[in-house]
Amino acid sequence: MKTENQTFGAEFILLGFFQYGQMNTVLFVTIAGLFSVTLMGNIILIHVIRLDTLLHTPMYFLLSQLSFIDMMYISTTVPKMAANFLSNSKTITFLGCEIQTFVVLTLGGTEALLLGFMSYDRYVVICHPSHYPVLMSKTICLSMVTCAWASSSINALIHTLHVFQLPFCTSRIINHFFCEVPSLMPLVCQDTSQYEFTVLFSGLIILLLPFMAILASYARVLVAVYQMSSGKGQTKAISTCSSHLIVASLFYGTTLSTYTRPHSLHYPEEDKVVAVFYSIIIPLLNPFIYSLRNKEVMGAMRRVLGKWIFVQK
Numbered sequence: 424m425k426t427e428n429q430t431f432g433a434e435f436i437l438l439g440f441f442q443y444g445q446m447n448t449v450l451f452v453t454i455a456g457l458f459s460v461t462l463m464g465n466i467i468l469i470h471v472i473r474l475d476t477l478l479h480t481p482m483y484f485l486l487s488q489l490s491f492i493d494m495m496y497i498s499t500t501v502p503k504m505a506a507n508f509l510s511n512s513k514t515i516t517f518l519g520c521e522i523q524t525f526v527v528l529t530l531g532g533t534e535a536l537l538l539g540f541m542s543y544d545r546y547v548v549i550c551h552p553s554h555y556p557v558l559m560s561k562t563i564c565l566s567m568v569t570c571a572w573a574s575s576s577i578n579a580l581i582h583t584l585h586v587f588q589l590p591f592c593t594s595r596i597i598n599h600f601f602c603e604v605p606s607l608m609p610l611v612c613q614d615t616s617q618y619e620f621t622v623l624f625s626g627l628i629i630l631l632l633p634f635m636a637i638l639a640s641y642a643r644v645l646v647a648v649y650q651m652s653s654g655k656g657q658t659k660a661i662s663t664c665s666s667h668l669i670v671a672s673l674f675y676g677t678t679l680s681t682y683t684r685p686h687s688l689h690y691p692e693e694d695k696v697v698a699v700f701y702s703i704i705i706p707l708l709n710p711f712i713y714s715l716r717n718k719e720v721m722g723a724m725r726r727v728l729g730k731w732i733f734v735q736k
Contacts, residue, residue: 434514435595435602439507440695451508457707458501464710465490468720475723481564482548483720485541486713488568489534493706496530499523500601500702507600517587520602525583527603531678531701532575532629538671539633540567545664546640550647578625589613598691601702605694608686619685626682634675641668666712670705677701 472478472487500523507513515523547558586604592612599606604622608615644664677700714720 433517433595435517435520435597437503437507437513437515437600437602438596438598439504439513439600440699448509451505454501454505454508454703457703458497458505461497461703461707461710462494464714465494465706467724468710468714471714471720471723471727474727478719478723481559481561482541482544484564485537485544485568489537489541490710492530492534492537493709495526496534497703497706499526499530504600515602520597520607521583521587523602524586524604524607525579527601527702528579528582529572529576532578533571534674535630535633535678536571536575537568538667538674539636540571541667542637542640542671545667546644549644549664575629578629582622582625585618589615589618599695599698601698603681603698605681605684605686605689606691608689615686623683623685626679630675630679630682634671634679637668637671666717670709670712673705673708674701677705 468490469487472483503515503523544559548555551558582604586607589611590613591607591610595610597606597610608619641664648661648664677697680697681694681701714724
């Protein structure tokens with residue numbers, strides 16, 4: 424097949440989730456509604472954590488970082504997807520696609536590592552409560568967040584620079600609703616098997632290792648919980664950890680499915696459905712899972728709302 428030189432003036436065509444037909448307006452309203460609810464939910468959670476001093480702990484600092492990542496993630500993919508519902512042009516520039524790929528990889532990697540650090544926080548507070556102030560000090564907590572952002576950014580930069588210097592075929596049609604590495608591989612006019620191995624390797628490091636750490640941490644937590652004499656303590660610990668485990672299972676399950684399979688086992692329609700989960704559904708569910716199932720967050724919301732109503736009066 425013919426190849427085309429990569430230039431910043433070139434464009435890709437995003438086919439989108441499916442052929443929209445007469446449903447463009449309905450789909451636009453639906454996606455815009457989900458986007459608004461996601462932003463509102465995560466913004467509220469971040470502000471509640473910031474305003475309520477009882478939530479100024481490492482756990483909720485990490486949770487506020489997770490909410491920030493989710494807002495960035497959905498803001499990177501959904502606006503372009505929603506705009507395509509109403510636009511005759513489904514194009515995205517070469518540079519725009521490159522930036523979107525880098526940001527998606529960075530945010531996805533950061534969330535994967537952050538979820539692992541959050542499970543470590545729960546492990547320490549339940550299994551080693553007397554050592555918690557030392558093992559989860561402010562310095563260590565900030566180091567965790569910095570490490571997650573820095574390592575994910577470096578990994579994303581390496582993959583983005585490599586992918587976009589590959590020879591793309593003349594056809595620039597991306598059978599997806601946003602730019603990411605697996606959706607770009609079918610457009611490459613050379614053997615990518617060696618590169619796919621590096622994608623698999625980095626996926627195992629950034630996605631599978633934190634997930635295995637979460638499972639190991641919660642196995643220890645489960646043993647510690649059942650050794651507790653307080654039924655109330657058991658309920659609180661299980662409620663907190665189960666919320667995190669639900670989020671982690673959804674996120675790692677879908678991202679591992681996308682980034683650890685060889686190109687030959689990828690099917691565009693299936694990939695798009697899976698991508699909806701980690702790009703739209705999970706950012707939407709996270710603030711509600713962590714707030715509605717968490718008595719401390721719900722109590723903080725009532726206190727913040729009570730103060731706001733009192734000030735208004």
